[in-house]
Amino acid sequence: MIKRLFCVLEQQIVLLEKDMANHGNKEVTLLGTITRNLEKLIDLDQKERERKPDKKRTRELNELRQKLSDRIEHLRRG
Secondary structure, three states: OHHHHHHHHHHHHHHHHHOHHHOOHHHHHHHHHHHHHHHHHHHHHHHHHHOOOOHHHHHHHHHHHHHHHHHHHHHHHO
8 A cells, every 4th residue: 555655656747747837726735645654654663564464454454455456356347
């Protein structure tokens, strides 16, 4: 998720740099919001990595990821 958000932020910055004259305060505000969210996600990620792994929670998260992956694949196939 952090990588995706970082990519979105990078793309938006590139767009702003290309055409600064046509962008207003909305775009700048949006970039600020994305940046703050990215900082929060990085902080949460670091805290999560410092925690001791909880085997039950890890198993539940893996099961949830698999269910989501299966669901996405099912939706993708139609």
